[in-house]
Amino acid sequence: xxxxxxxxxxxxxxxxxxxxxxxxxxxxxxxxxxxxxxxxxxxxxxxxxxxxxxxxxxxxxxxxxxxxxxxxxxxxxxxxxxxxxxxxxxxxxxxxxxxxxxxxxxxxxxxxxxxxxxxxxxxxxxxxxxxxxxxxxxxxxxxxxxxxxxxxxxxxxxxxxxxxxxxxxxxxxxxxxxxxxxxxxxxxxxxxxxxxxxxxxxxxxxxxxxxxxxxxxxxxxxxxxxxxxxxxxxxxxxxxxxxxxxxxxxxxxxxxxxxxxxxxxxxxxxxxxxxxxxxxxxxxxxxxxxxxxxxxxxxxxxxxxxxxxxxxxxxxxxxxxxxxxxxxxxxxxxxxxxxxxxxxxxxxxxxxxxxxxxxxxxxxxxxxxxxxxxxxxxxxxxxxxxxxxxxxxxxxxxxxxxxxxxxxxxxxxxxxxxxxxxxxxxxxxxxxxxxxxxxxxxxxxxxxxxxxxxxxxxxxxxxxxxxxxxxxxxxxxxxxxxxxxxxxxxxxxxxxxxxxxxxxxxxxxxxxxxxxxxxxxxxxxxxxxxxxxxxxxxxxxxxxxxxxxxxxxxxxxxxxxxxxxxxxxxxxxxxxxxxxxxxxxxxxxxxxxxxxxxxxxxxxxxxxxxxxxxxxxxxxxxxxxxxxxxxxxxxxxxxxxxxxxxxxxxxxxxxxxxxxxxxxxxxxxxxxxxxxxxxxxxxxxxxxxxxxxxxxxxxxxxxxxxxxxxxxxxxxxxxxxxxxxxxxxxxxxxxxxxxxxxxxxxxxxxxxxxxxxxxxxxxxxxxxxxxxxxxxxxxxxxxxxxxxxxxxxxxxxxxxxxxxxxxxxxxxxxxxxxxxxxxxxxxxxxxxxxxxxxxxxxxxxxxxxxxxxxxxxxxxxxxxxxxxxxxxxxxxxxxxxxxxxxxxxxxxxxxxxxxxxxxxxxxxxxxxxxxxxxxxxxxxxxxxxxxxxxxxxxxx
Numbered sequence: 001x002x003x004x005x006x007x008x009x010x011x012x013x014x015x016x017x018x019x020x021x022x023x024x025x026x027x028x029x030x031x032x033x034x035x036x037x038x039x040x041x042x043x044x045x046x047x048x049x050x051x052x053x054x055x056x057x058x059x060x061x062x063x064x065x066x067x068x069x070x071x072x073x074x075x076x077x078x079x080x081x082x083x084x085x086x087x088x089x090x091x092x093x094x095x096x097x098x099x100x101x102x103x104x105x106x107x108x109x110x111x112x113x114x115x116x117x118x119x120x121x122x123x124x125x126x127x128x129x130x131x132x133x134x135x136x137x138x139x140x141x142x143x144x145x146x147x148x149x150x151x152x153x154x155x156x157x158x159x160x161x162x163x164x165x166x167x168x169x170x171x172x173x174x175x176x177x178x179x180x181x182x183x184x185x186x187x188x189x190x191x192x193x194x195x196x197x198x199x200x201x202x203x204x205x206x207x208x209x210x211x212x213x214x215x216x217x218x219x220x221x222x223x224x225x226x227x228x229x230x231x232x233x234x235x236x237x238x239x240x241x242x243x244x245x246x247x248x249x250x251x252x253x254x255x256x257x258x259x260x261x262x263x264x265x266x267x268x269x270x271x272x273x274x275x276x277x278x279x280x281x282x283x284x285x286x287x288x289x290x291x292x293x294x295x296x297x298x299x300x301x302x303x304x305x306x307x308x309x310x311x312x313x314x315x316x317x318x319x320x321x322x323x324x325x326x327x328x329x330x331x332x333x334x335x336x337x338x339x340x341x342x343x344x345x346x347x348x349x350x351x352x353x354x355x356x357x358x359x360x361x362x363x364x365x366x367x368x369x370x371x372x373x374x375x376x377x378x379x380x381x382x383x384x385x386x387x388x389x390x391x392x393x394x395x396x397x398x399x400x401x402x403x404x405x406x407x408x409x410x411x412x413x414x415x416x417x418x419x420x421x422x423x424x425x426x427x428x429x430x431x432x433x434x435x436x437x438x439x440x441x442x443x444x445x446x447x448x449x450x451x452x453x454x455x456x457x458x459x460x461x462x463x464x465x466x467x468x469x470x471x472x473x474x475x476x477x478x479x480x481x482x483x484x485x486x487x488x489x490x491x492x493x494x495x496x497x498x499x500x501x502x503x504x505x506x507x508x509x510x511x512x513x514x515x516x517x518x519x520x521x522x523x524x525x526x527x528x529x530x531x532x533x534x535x536x537x538x539x540x541x542x543x544x545x546x547x548x549x550x551x552x553x554x555x556x557x558x559x560x561x562x563x564x565x566x567x568x569x570x571x572x573x574x575x576x577x578x579x580x581x582x583x584x585x586x587x588x589x590x591x592x593x594x595x596x597x598x599x600x601x602x603x604x605x606x607x608x609x610x611x612x613x614x615x616x617x618x619x620x621x622x623x624x625x626x627x628x629x630x631x632x633x634x635x636x637x638x639x640x641x642x643x644x645x646x647x648x649x650x651x652x653x654x655x656x657x658x659x660x661x662x663x664x665x666x667x668x669x670x671x672x673x674x675x676x677x678x679x680x681x682x683x684x685x686x687x688x689x690x691x692x693x694x695x696x697x698x699x700x701x702x703x704x705x706x707x708x709x710x711x712x713x714x715x716x717x718x719x720x721x722x723x724x725x726x727x728x729x730x731x732x733x734x735x736x737x738x739x740x741x742x743x744x745x746x747x748x749x750x751x752x753x754x755x756x757x758x759x760x761x762x763x764x765x766x767x768x769x770x771x772x773x774x775x776x777x778x779x780x781x782x783x784x785x786x787x788x789x790x791x792x793x794x795x796x797x798x799x800x801x802x803x804x805x806x807x808x809x810x811x812x813x814x815x816x817x818x819x820x821x822x823x824x825x826x827x828x829x830x831x832x833x834x835x836x837x838x839x840x841x842x843x844x845x846x847x848x849x850x851x852x853x854x855x856x857x858x859x860x861x862x863x864x865x866x867x868x869x870x871x872x873x874x875x876x877x878x879x880x881x882x883x884x885x886x887x888x889x890x891x892x893x894x895x896x897x898x899x900x901x902x903x904x905x906x907x908x909x910x911x912x913x914x915x916x917x918x919x920x921x922x923x924x925x926x927x928x929x930x931x932x933x934x935x936x937x938x939x940x
Contacts, residue, residue, distance in 0.1 A: 025700060026365035027635050028087055030662045034633070037597040041065040041077055045602050045632055046084040049412055050106070052590060053120070055597055057084065057104075059589040060124035067178050068125060069132035071237045072244070080131045081632050086412060087367035089358050089390045090343070093123045095130035097151035099613040101632055102127045105366075108414065110392040110406055110437055112188050112495070113342040116480040117181035118456030118586070125182075129174040133167055134158065136241070140248040150614035150628075159910070161251025162244070163209065169224020170240060173232070173576070176225075180564070180580040181456070181478045184225060187502045187572040188342065188480065191522045191538055193218040193226070194572060197280040198287050198520075199540030205272045206862075210870040210906040213758050213860040216297045216317065216542070229576050230275045235264050253908040254867070282571055286500070287520045292540050299341065299542040302525040303534040304348040310534075311348050311377070312545055313339060317757040318801050320707060323353060323375065335380040337373070338707055338754065345438070345483070345525075349396035351377050352421070354403060356391050357384075360702045363663050372405065372423060373706075382706055385423030393438035402426060404447065406436050416449065416463070429465055439463065440484045440492075448473070448484050448492045455586040460484070460494065460507070473507060477562035485526050493526040493533070496561050499568030504535050505561070506553055513561075514553040517546070604636045604661060624652075635661040650674035650687075665698040667717075675723075675822065686822070694719030694742070707754045708764075715746040721775070723821075738783055740821055744773040752795075760855050760875055761804050765795040775821035785820035788813045803856040809849070810834075816845030816888055836881035836896040838920030838929040846886040853879045858901075873904040895923040900933075 032047040037054055042061040046054045061082070069077050081101040088105040091114055095102045104127065108119045115122060134154070138146060142157030149156065176184030183189040196203065201215070208223050231239050246259035260268040299315040310326045311334070321339035323346070325332045338357055339346070346355040353375040361367040371386045372394055390408040397404065397418075407417040407428065414435045418426040431451060437458065439449040445466045452458045458481050460474035473492070474481070480502075485493045490509040493516070495502050502522040506514045517523040521538040528534065528550065537546040559565055564580060567573050583589065612627040624643015631637070637660075642653040652673035659666045670693045676685065696717030703710040721740040752765035770790040777783025791810045798804045814823065834841040835849065858874040877900040884893050902916035918931040 024365065024634065025363065025660070025665075025702075027633065027660050028085055028366045029361070029364050032087075034602040036600045036602040038079070039597070041079055043079055043081045044084070045081060047086050049410070050084055050086055051412070053412070054084070054599075055592070055595070056590040057082070057120050057124065058597060059592055059595060060120060061128060063583065063589060064124050064128060064178065068128050068174060069136070071232075072132055072136040072241050073238075074132050074136065077132060078135055080128075083632055085366045087361075087364070089368040089370040089408075091119065093127045095127055095134060097134065097155045097613070098628070099608050099630055099632065100134070100151060102131060103366075106412060107390065107408055108435055111343045112186070112480050112482045115175070115181055115183040115186050115189070116456060116458060116478045117175070117179050118452075118454070121179065121456060121583070121586070122175055122182075125175040125178050126171045129171040130167060133170065136244055137161070137248055141250055142248050149616055150612060152614040152616065157248075157251045160253060161247040161255050163220075163224075163256060163909070165209070165220035165224030166228065166240070166256065167224075168221045169226070169228040172221060172225040173228045176576065177578050178581055180582040183221075184229070184575060184578075185478070185567065185573045186480045187497050187500050187522060190218075190222050190226070190572050190575075191502075192216065193222050193279070194283050195521055195538055195540050197276060198283050199291055200280075201540065202276050202280065204862075204864070205269060206864040206867060206870055206909070209909050210862075210864075211872060212862050213317070213857075213873055214862060216757070226279060226571070226575065227272065227275060230278070231260075231264070231271070233576060239263065253910045279571055286570060288518075289520050289539075295541050297542050298544075299536075300545045301341065301536045301543065302346050303527050303536070303545045305527065305529055305534060306348065306350075310545075311353070313337075313346060315339075315341070315542075319756055320754065323380075325377070333380075334377060335375050335382060336707060337375070337382070338704075345393045347395045348377070350400040352396070352400065353377060354394045354396060356394055356405070357704075357706075359704050362701050362703060372403065372419065374421060384705075385421065386419065387423075391417070395438075395440050398441050398443065404439050404441060406438055416447070416465075418465075427465075429463075429468060431470075438482070438484060440486045442486050442490055448486055450481055450484055450494070454590065455583070460492070473511075474513075474558065475562045477566070478564070479561050479566050481561075483525055485528065487528040488530060491528065493528055495524055495526070496566070497573060498560060498566045500570040500572030500574075504533060505556065506533075513556045513558045515556040516550065516553040517548060519546075604631055604633060606631050608632055609636050609638065633661075635659065645673070650676050663699070665700070667696045667698075669694055669696075669719075688723050690721055690723040692719045692721040692742070708751060709754065710749075710751050712749045713746070714748075716744070718743045721821075738777055738779070740775045740777050740783070742773065742775045742821075744771065746771045756802075758802050758857070758860075759804075760802050760857060761806065762795055763797045763804060765793065768792045773823055775823070777821060782819050783821060785815040785817070785823070787815075787823045798854060798856060800856065803854070806851075806853040806855065808851045808853075811846075811848045812844075813846040833881075835885075836883045836894040836922075837879065837898060837918060838896040838922045838931070839883070839894045844885050844887050847883055849881065849883040851879060851881045853877050867909055868907070870906040870909070871903055872906065875902045875904065876900070877902065893924070896920045897923065 034045060035048050036043065036045050037058055038044060039058055039062050042058055044054055044058050065077050083101060083103045084106060085103055086106040088107055091105055091107040093104040104123045137158050138154055142154060145153035145157045172183050176182030203217055208217055242263045243259045246262060247255045257268040297317055301313045304311045308327060312324055313321055314324050315321045320336045322336050323334040325334050337355060339355065344355055346353055355373055356370045357373050359369045359371055369388050370390045370392060371384055372391055374383045374385050391405040394403050394405040401421065403419045405417055407415050409415060413430055415428045415430045416436045416439050417428040420426060433454050435452040437450040437452055439447040441447050445464060447463050447465065449461050449463045450458055451461055453476060457476035457478060459472055459476040461470040461472050463470045479496050482495045492507040493504055496505050501519060502524060503515060503519060504517040504523045504526045506516050508514065516533050517535060519537050524536045526533060526535045531550060533548045533550055535546055536543045608631045609629050612629050614628045616626045624641055626641040629638045637658045640655040644651050650673065652671065654669065654671040656667055656669040672691050674689050676687045694717060696715055698713055698715040700713040719742040721742050722737065724737045748769045750767035752762040755762055773787045775785045789812045792808065794807045796805050855875055855877040858876050860873045861871055863871040880897045882893060882895045898918060898920035900916050900918045902914055904914050906912050913934065915934050918933055920929045922929060
């Protein structure tokens, strides 16, 4: 019985599974020409511009197919489709279902966040491990769910049975085990966890799983890595295979923990405490600094000293990344910027600062840019000086009149490009098969650059831009070096890892290597004047700016930063004590003469358009059967559904073909539906049957400027509707078959500012949605109808840090005549009340509603009840609602005022659900109402 109840619970989740099937904008631009190659393990779909890298990727998958799945007992992995997206600006990759595939983004290693192995090599282990995880879990009950619901059922089973930390931690474990690099060997990766544990801020397991507003917690990648790693160290490499063997039989939110105990004999929660305490003890041996007095979390990065002014970046949980100026003891805000720690860099010279910002394409989700933003330090004004380029790690020239930036070109080559302050490109220099990571000028013709060879090994070199020559300064290694800086005396500073810590090193102008910082966790973003070194030092509560006299720099043996001598024995870079596993001849994988691939043109039609990847027995808010297909490029999909509608309790069937390759999104649809309408304040009920076929076109638009995001879309469409078999209670009109030409137009607009970590809602936002439908009948005077729906919202900051005011307006108006065509109900936001809070909704021909809300946080308790329930935040909202109603029989106004207490919660460590209690005073009836509600609009 217990299994049956839980199975029904899983099926109920499939209603939410529609989220996986909704239309998306995650396509590449329509100008790309696609090809395909395959071997026994991968079907690779890629743009032609990828060139020979396609064969390299296919060879990598083949190479690692022998190893990556072995701990799951997978010796002959199933072939997987992999799509290479070459137009993105941010490096990433993912494995997904519906349909089963992996997608990789081609932006390469310009950041220390990504480890120090070659980018495609990292993906060929990390993402390929995810493929093996999903395939390993598709057994027993999870396989049965996939029979019932397709890929969505598979995903529900995985979601129910395992945690994201296990999936990501296991993938990082794999990329570390099967290479000589991986994030598990980079001190940056575990630094926040190290900072917390060594300052006795050991988070509870439920805090890590569910999140907190009280400090910045490590995400699920690092703590998942240490949990997966410690379990394999303690119980064997096949331990997680044994755990998943038990999970697949009956996946549920606690199965991971019970299976862990069944296999290991140890409670998972005891294991978690043991792991964290062992890490704390191991790391604490190396802590030299005294504990800091407790402060709220803050990050201070990228110091620059210009005369008597010091500039630096600051971030807190209550603010955005902000550039500050400190002068004569006074701290002045210069500008808020969209900065990403570990992925972005800022540079300052004279009266300007420069950084790059990730920006979306106006239409295609798998195309983006990283453009240069210039800040005037006098007034904080920000100017975007380039457009549509992928530029990283910008630095000013010595005279401040031009800029150097690493550029990832359309032909997928990395160059060092020079721009003037208007964003016009002056010159560009390529490095052949090597990748330019970043560069800093020595003089007008030379730079110190961090380069990477085709296998991902990084090295420092002096580059002459005029002669286009280079001289190696620091030999190639897997050391995760970064953030090169050159001072006025031609000394070169950079970050490098050594024995589990990132420190600042210096090459003097005479070529001697010195170690200039001596921190416990990480030292980053160096800047030096003639006397001192300034850098960001990571600590228990974020990071602070440190200053060290240059005379304290100590001579250091160069060999200690190469040949893997930089690896220590502590968990920060050698937690698992893995043997280093470089590819014996990585270059051969790019130019293997014995391996021949036959290239094929790849279009929008593949078997995924015909064969459904998912199906469901729940249809919208009723019951039915739905089928969904999509091609791998997500440019063509079909959705079909038969069922009973929950709003009118009538049968229907429909289909929709969506074509998303070009800028406009085209849809063709057809539908047969039984209809039933109950008239407001009347006993009359009207039923009929209608058939319709139609098409629509949507023009979306996405834009981001600094911290503000714009999303808009216009949709126009038309349908031919044939209605028949009218029946009415109390009045009985008789009609011949009627037909209508239905046209409609929708407009959506939303402009909002990014949220801070503790924001309840966007501090500044304005949005508007309108839909107008018109039905022109063959007897126009009698049958025709129209419907207008509109909704607007404005949000502004409140009186304190996270308080906010929110005002909304909504209206619906349609012709009120039993003879006219009746439209389906409009649902803009099902979680909001249609009428004023406290009043029940009934269908009316015209209503207008306004609301005023004032919301503020009450507490952030991180309260947990045995992993069943977790309370992150309590929020209070006070409101006033007014709804004006007009109909043939009644004109009135419903006013209410009251208070809501909302609980931002996580149930079963899986389901983030906000619920609340509401007290509403109905002014019209002078009565009070208490209500329990779910998922209000406050939670966004």
